[in-house]
Amino acid sequence: MKLARLGDGAEIFFTLQGEGVGVGAPAVFVRLSLCNLHCVWCDTDHTWNFQGTPWAHEKDSVPGYRKHRKDDVIIEKSAEQVAEIVRGFGCRRVVLTGGEPLLHEAELLVLMKLLRDDGKDWFFEMETNGSRMPNEETLAAIDQFNVSAKLRNSGVAETLRRKPEVLRGLAASGNAWFKFVVQVEEDISEILDLVEVTGLPMNRLILMPEGRTVEELDRIAGWLAGRCRDLGVRFSDRLHVRLWGDKRGV
Ligand SMILES: Nc1nc2[nH]cc(C(=O)O)c2c(=O)[nH]1
Ligand code: SF4
Numbered sequence: 001m002k003l004a005r006l007g008d009g010a011e012i013f014f015t016l017q018g019e020g021v022g023v024g025a026p027a028v029f030v031r032l033s034l035c036n037l038h039c040v041w042c043d044t045d046h047t048w049n050f051q052g053t054p055w056a057h058e059k060d061s062v063p064g065y066r067k068h069r070k071d072d073v074i075i076e077k078s079a080e081q082v083a084e085i086v087r088g089f090g091c092r093r094v095v096l097t098g099g100e101p102l103l104h105e106a107e108l109l110v111l112m113k114l115l116r117d118d119g120k121d122w123f124f125e126m127e128t129n130g131s132r133m134p135n136e137e138t139l140a141a142i143d144q145f146n147v148s149a150k151l152r153n154s155g156v157a158e159t160l161r162r163k164p165e166v167l168r169g170l171a172a173s174g175n176a177w178f179k180f181v182v183q184v185e186e187d188i189s190e191i192l193d194l195v196e197v198t199g200l201p202m203n204r205l206i207l208m209p210e211g212r213t214v215e216e217l218d219r220i221a222g223w224l225a226g227r228c229r230d231l232g233v234r235f236s237d238r239l240h241v242r243l244w245g246d247k248r249g250v
């Protein structure tokens with residue numbers, strides 16, 4: 001499978017879940033490469049912002065920033081190799097993320113089977129952008145979907161990112177939380193419209209500030225936390241950004 005490359009190896013790391021309902025839980029993250037979306041503020045654009053692609057990213061305008069050479073940011077590993085690395089951390093909570101991990105669905109099913117064949121109580125989370133419906137096997141294998149459907153603020157065309165039927169299907173699994181990235185007040189009405197169209201359960205909603213620095217998070221959290229309280233939905237910080245900043249492998 002194609003993973004994000006970090007140094008000589010794959011971007012597989014042991015940290016604390018920084019976002020969503022499980023924030024603070026020790027977990028091994030496996031970062032797959034490739035994404036079917038291309039959000040302008042994506043904090044893992046090394047999974048898709050490759051040289052020769054037409055997508056825009058906020059960082060494109062930063063002096064000295066270059067789109068990535070595929071060979072620098074992708075590494076190929078078998079499910080067996082990934083399983084061996086994951087086992088080495090001694091933590092059985094695993095977060096499959098990306099990019100978009102569902103682009104590697106068959107290989108991830110092999111990985112989860114290999115790990116579960118150890119006979120231990122693994123817990124698999126998947127961070128997904130909610131634009132693709134997992135198959136039945138994946139629905140059965142994943143313990144928790146952290147679904148982050150993208151809003152207008154992502155800069156991605158609505159036809160690509162907005163899939164109400166997928167959100168309904170994920171909600172029906174009973175294992176999904178819906179984590180929206182918020183920048184401005186108008187995002188809230190967009191989220192509430194989507195909730196109405198899809199019937200997403202309010203008690204599975206999480207609103208999280210967009211930001212790759214503590215200052216950016218604080219600026220939005222300053223008003224968003226109170227809005228969450230009044231709406232009766234969860235607020236999520238981005239703990240890893242607070243603790244370690246905008247770094248890879250944390
Ligand atoms: N600590 C930590 N928590 C996270 N939760 C979701 C992440 C992601 O990039 O999908 C992430 C991440 O990259 N690091
Ligand atoms: S869906 Fe996620 S990984 Fe893909 S571009 Fe958007 S933020 Fe980045």
Ligand SMILES: [Mg+2]
Pocket residue numbers: 043044
């Ligand atoms: Mg991240």
